[in-house]
Amino acid sequence: MDNFKIIEIKKSVFENNDREADKLRDELRANKTFLLNLMSSPGAGKTTTLKATLSRLKDEFKIGVMEADIDSDVDARTIEQSGIESIQLHTGGMCHLDAGMTRQGIDEFDANRFDLVVLENVGNLVCPAEFDTGSSKNAMILSVPEGDDKPLKYPLMFTISDVVLINKIDTKSVFEFDDEAVKERIHKLNPNAEIFFISARTGEGVDAWCDWLRRQVNEWNK
Amino acid sequence: MDNFKIIEIKKSVFENNDREADKLRDELRANKTFLLNLMSSPGAGKTTTLKATLSRLKDEFKIGVMEADIDSDVDARTIEQSGIESIQLHTGGMCHLDAGMTRQGIDEFDANRFDLVVLENVGNLVCPAEFDTGSSKNAMILSVPEGDDKPLKYPLMFTISDVVLINKIDTKSVFEFDDEAVKERIHKLNPNAEIFFISARTGEGVDAWCDWLRRQVNEWNK
Numbered sequence: 001m002d003n004f005k006i007i008e009i010k011k012s013v014f015e016n017n018d019r020e021a022d023k024l025r026d027e028l029r030a031n032k033t034f035l036l037n038l039m040s041s042p043g044a045g046k047t048t049t050l051k052a053t054l055s056r057l058k059d060e061f062k063i064g065v066m067e068a069d070i071d072s073d074v075d076a077r078t079i080e081q082s083g084i085e086s087i088q089l090h091t092g093g094m095c096h097l098d099a100g101m102t103r104q105g106i107d108e109f110d111a112n113r114f115d116l117v118v119l120e121n122v123g124n125l126v127c128p129a130e131f132d133t134g135s136s137k138n139a140m141i142l143s144v145p146e147g148d149d150k151p152l153k154y155p156l157m158f159t160i161s162d163v164v165l166i167n168k169i170d171t172k173s174v175f176e177f178d179d180e181a182v183k184e185r186i187h188k189l190n191p192n193a194e195i196f197f198i199s200a201r202t203g204e205g206v207d208a209w210c211d212w213l214r215r216q217v218n219e220w221n222k
Numbered sequence: 223m224d225n226f227k228i229i230e231i232k233k234s235v236f237e238n239n240d241r242e243a244d245k246l247r248d249e250l251r252a253n254k255t256f257l258l259n260l261m262s263s264p265g266a267g268k269t270t271t272l273k274a275t276l277s278r279l280k281d282e283f284k285i286g287v288m289e290a291d292i293d294s295d296v297d298a299r300t301i302e303q304s305g306i307e308s309i310q311l312h313t314g315g316m317c318h319l320d321a322g323m324t325r326q327g328i329d330e331f332d333a334n335r336f337d338l339v340v341l342e343n344v345g346n347l348v349c350p351a352e353f354d355t356g357s358s359k360n361a362m363i364l365s366v367p368e369g370d371d372k373p374l375k376y377p378l379m380f381t382i383s384d385v386v387l388i389n390k391i392d393t394k395s396v397f398e399f400d401d402e403a404v405k406e407r408i409h410k411l412n413p414n415a416e417i418f419f420i421s422a423r424t425g426e427g428v429d430a431w432c433d434w435l436r437r438q439v440n441e442w443n444k
Binding site for chain 2: 041042043044069070071072074075093095122123124125126127130143145146147149150152153154155156168170171173174175
């Protein structure tokens with residue numbers, strides 16, 4: 001069963017991360033590989049959302065997953081068990097991935113063979129927002145239990161995300177969460193952000209998000 | 223109403239953070255000021271837990287709160303409204319506080335006049351775990367919606383925390399969360415960790431946690 005790799009990522013040597021990110025993005029586009037950078041707090045449901053997403057798209061696209069974590073291989077095992085090829089990236093205590101680190105994963109994974117590669121970033125709303133990974137699009141998940149005030153506290157994350165998934169909407173009965181307030185706060189930071197309300201667990205709303213992702217991948221790889 | 227300060231924290235100049243942390247801790251002890259470093263993911267309920275805690279302890283101790291955030295003053299305002307003196311520390315994008323940064327807050331707040339100072343750290347399970355702030359004790363909150371696997375993914379945070387509060391237990395009906403598994407995972411990393419199951423919202427379990435904190439403050443300041 002242990003057919004996934006664990007890669008110990010080294011610190012990048014590049015001074016200009018934005019330039020390296022653009023270079024990686026151009027190469028991925030030339031190779032018709034769409035890279036989705038998926039970010040969130042710990043426990044917002046990145047892996048569960050990913051499983052729900054991949055089960056809907058795996059017959060259309062050749063998909064690979066890179067799971068970044070400080071430690072452990074819990075997520076890569078979970079993804080592998082759902083029949084999707086994955087590798088685990090260990091960041092050795094670093095709280096984010098930059099473009100050079102992402103490239104190490106891409107190279108080790110031989111990721112150009114995929115139509116869609118998902119990078120599950122380290123669970124953190126601060127550091128990952130500061131480093132362009134070279135991704136085609138940035139997605140973030142905000143879960144209902146975290147509260148509708150998170151755009152006020154972690155503005156950069158919401159500013160750099162092309163799409164925001166509001167997850168765990170099936171738990172709304174036990175939390176105070178204002179849909180309209182959160183949309184307004186997100187759009188004030190980032191007027192173009194797409195917002196989808198989903199429950200990765202029940203599947204509610206996941207099709208609409210997958211339609212959006214499908215369009216992005218097709219547009220990128222055409 | 224705007225009687226709280228916002229401090230823009232500068233990057234520390236000290237090379238040896240551990241030494242600076244020990245120095246600050248010694249000074250605080252000499253001044254009979256207990257510093258609690260409170261950490262968690264975004265949205266785990268630090269501010270709500272703090273409000274529930276302070277309402278139980280404010281007649282016994284002179285208490286001040288330092289709210290660290292990348293941006294915004296939402297939390298400091300919330301605490302101030304509950305009648306507790308507070309200041310907001312802005313970290314300017316930095317995802318943690320070290321001892322030098324904590325000292326800037328302590329100095330600006332004139333914090334030696336308090337018996338108990340709570341530092342609400344930046345919402346993040348990675349960076350804050352790596353820097354000793356000079357606190358008397360480290361507390362962290364893991365909320366039920368985040369899942370019982372977090373000790374596997376963020377081991378350092380659980381290793382350096384003297385006490386772990388498992389919050390939002392009132393929402394257990396809508397989440398899968400294994401109390402015994404989480405206790406076992408925490409104690410494997412940190413056999414001495416105290417663990418309390420609480421709901422900051424309903425108040426369940428909060429008295430037991432406050433008893434523990436009261437003992438620590440009295441022990442430190444005697």
